[in-house]
Amino acid sequence: MTGLWQRTADRMREELGQVGYETWIGPLKFIAQQETTVTLEAPNRFFRDWINERYLDLLRRALAAEAGEEMEINLTLGNGGVAALQQAHKNGNGTASGNGHSNGHGNGKVAAPRGSTSDGGRGDRHPQFNPRYTFAEFVVGSANQFAHAAAQAVANQPGEKYNPLFIYGGVGLGKTHLVTAIGHRIWTTGDRPRKVLFMPAEIFMNELINSLRRDKMGEFREKFRRVDTLILDDVQFLAGRERTQEEFFHTFNALHAERHQIVLTSDKVPREIPGLEERLRNRFESGLIADIAPPDLETRVAIIQKKAVLENLKLAPEVTMYIAQSVSSNVRELEGCLTRLGALASLNKAAITVEFARQALHDLIRNHDAKPDVDSIQKTVSDFFHIRLTDLKSKKRTQHIAFCRQVAMYLSRKLTDASFPTIGDHFGRDHSTVIHAYNLILRRVSSDSAFRLSIEKIERELKSVRNAA
Numbered sequence: 389m390t391g392l393w394q395r396t397a398d399r400m401r402e403e404l405g406q407v408g409y410e411t412w413i414g415p416l417k418f419i420a421q422q423e424t425t426v427t428l429e430a431p432n433r434f435f436r437d438w439i440n441e442r443y444l445d446l447l448r449r450a451l452a453a454e455a456g457e458e459m460e461i462n463l464t465l466g467n468g469g470v471a472a473l474q475q476a477h478k479n480g481n482g483t484a485s486g487n488g489h490s491n492g493h494g495n496g497k498v499a500a501p502r503g504s505t506s507d508g509g510r511g512d513r514h515p516q517f518n519p520r521y522t523f524a525e526f527v528v529g530s531a532n533q534f535a536h537a538a539a540q541a542v543a544n545q546p547g548e549k550y551n552p553l554f555i556y557g558g559v560g561l562g563k564t565h566l567v568t569a570i571g572h573r574i575w576t577t578g579d580r581p582r583k584v585l586f587m588p589a590e591i592f593m594n595e596l597i598n599s600l601r602r603d604k605m606g607e608f609r610e611k612f613r614r615v616d617t618l619i620l621d622d623v624q625f626l627a628g629r630e631r632t633q634e635e636f637f638h639t640f641n642a643l644h645a646e647r648h649q650i651v652l653t654s655d656k657v658p659r660e661i662p663g664l665e666e667r668l669r670n671r672f673e674s675g676l677i678a679d680i681a682p683p684d685l686e687t688r689v690a691i692i693q694k695k696a697v698l699e700n701l702k703l704a705p706e707v708t709m710y711i712a713q714s715v716s717s718n719v720r721e722l723e724g725c726l727t728r729l730g731a732l733a734s735l736n737k738a739a740i741t742v743e744f745a746r747q748a749l750h751d752l753i754r755n756h757d758a759k760p761d762v763d764s765i766q767k768t769v770s771d772f773f774h775i776r777l778t779d780l781k782s783k784k785r786t787q788h789i790a791f792c793r794q795v796a797m798y799l800s801r802k803l804t805d806a807s808f809p810t811i812g813d814h815f816g817r818d819h820s821t822v823i824h825a826y827n828l829i830l831r832r833v834s835s836d837s838a839f840r841l842s843i844e845k846i847e848r849e850l851k852s853v854r855n856a857a
């Protein structure tokens with residue numbers, strides 16, 4: 389073990405305390421240091437994922453502090469995992485820096501592809517895309533059925549069916565997974581190798597800025613217009629970036645004219661992305677738009693079962709059900725629960741019972757029994773919309789404030805046991821105003837899935853507020 393790692397480990401012991409240190413840092417094995425990259429070995433994949441998710445930044449900082457310069461950490465796996473990781477490394481995904489890049493999805497698994505074209509000898513997966521993100525690993529349920537069908541149609545007939553395909557939905561619901569699956573499929577099928585480019589929109593923007601700075605716009609355009617399929621992830625990041633949008637507009641048109649497939653994802657429908665130019669919005673709306681909603685209970689069970697098999701984790705049906713019922717929506721959170729369970733079970737060599745799961749996950753899992761009260765709803769809603777609580781409760785009738793108030797009334801009725809008149813009291817209004825607000829918002833929630841997603845976001849925030857309390 390080098391002195392550097394020893395000193396870093398000591399520093400981590402101070403940061404985490406003895407128990408945290410023994411649980412998470414002690415089991416890491418120092419393998420090698422090459423220039424500014426330190427390679428550590430984690431005992432298993434669960435452990436590695438967990439470190440990536442929770443401790444990588446801390447670890448990197450501690451290492452940099454001891455080394456006196458920026459350091460990278462390469463987290464490998466003991467035995468079986470090494471080969472896979474080396475493969476990923478060759479493809480440029482090896483350093484476990486998924487979190488460092490702000491594509492918002494780096495939860496530290498083998499990092500999402502950074503964007504690169506490829507052709508030549510084809511395997512069954514695109515070598516530079518996340519190997520887990522295939523159709524085979526995607527669980528279909530009522531909430532993602534339509535998006536899944538659209539993705540398959542596009543993957544089987546790129547450029548011919550829906551162009552562009554625009555998939556939107558909340559965080560951690562499988563957008564990146566699904567569009568990467570399209571990329572794998574397009575790359576592996578067809579009569580000729582196709583150039584498939586996957587890129588987070590933020591990286592597109594960075595590359596554009598760099599090309600502008602270095603006077604390399606010719607190359608930049610060439611790179612993007614040469615591809616057969618362009619997958620741009622999280623296009624909401626283009627919002628408000630005029631130069632990037634302009635460039636992307638031309639890229640889009642060039643590809644579209646040649647009937648090359650374009651696939652886009654976003655957290656919102658095009659018309660709700662603030663600061664998105666109208667002409668680009670029109671392009672985005674010109675193909676097929678599909679949403680992914682949070683998975684229902686059945687789908688969550690199916691996802692847990694599938695992941696447990698993939699991770700070689702034995703879960704009794706009641707444990708599966710417990711997790712499925714406890715984690716309400718986000719699939720990434722669900723995976724986080726499994727990761728932690730697997731890590732703790734393998735460290736403690738314990739069987740996973742419901743009680744074990746409850747203890748292991750108590751801080752990840754929401755308390756469904758506790759109900760929010762009208763006051764906390766008012767507070768959360770006003771925070772969410774960035775208005776003052778006093779305005780929310782005032783008689784002000786400006787459109788925005790009135791709207792926020794209606795949302796708060798709706799949620800109060802939906803989430804608490806308070807009657808319409810009682811809710812009215814909290815807002816200094818009579819019950820008929822509350823009923824009107826409730827019906828208005830309810831209609832919109834049922835007819836407008838993007839709006840529903842926003843409301844669900846507030847509900848989630850309410851839950852996390854309660855859990856923190």
Ligand code: ADP
Pocket residue numbers: 493520521525526527528532557558559560561562563564565566691719720723
């Ligand atoms: P998003 O891009 O919508 O934020 P991701 O595609 O990154 O979400 O998905 C988050 C995690 O959840 C990924 O690890 C992904 O594999 C997993 N996931 C999401 N939906 C599904 C699904 N339907 N079946 C299997 N795994 C899923």
Ligand code: MG
Pocket residue numbers: 493563564565621622
């Ligand atoms: Mg994503």
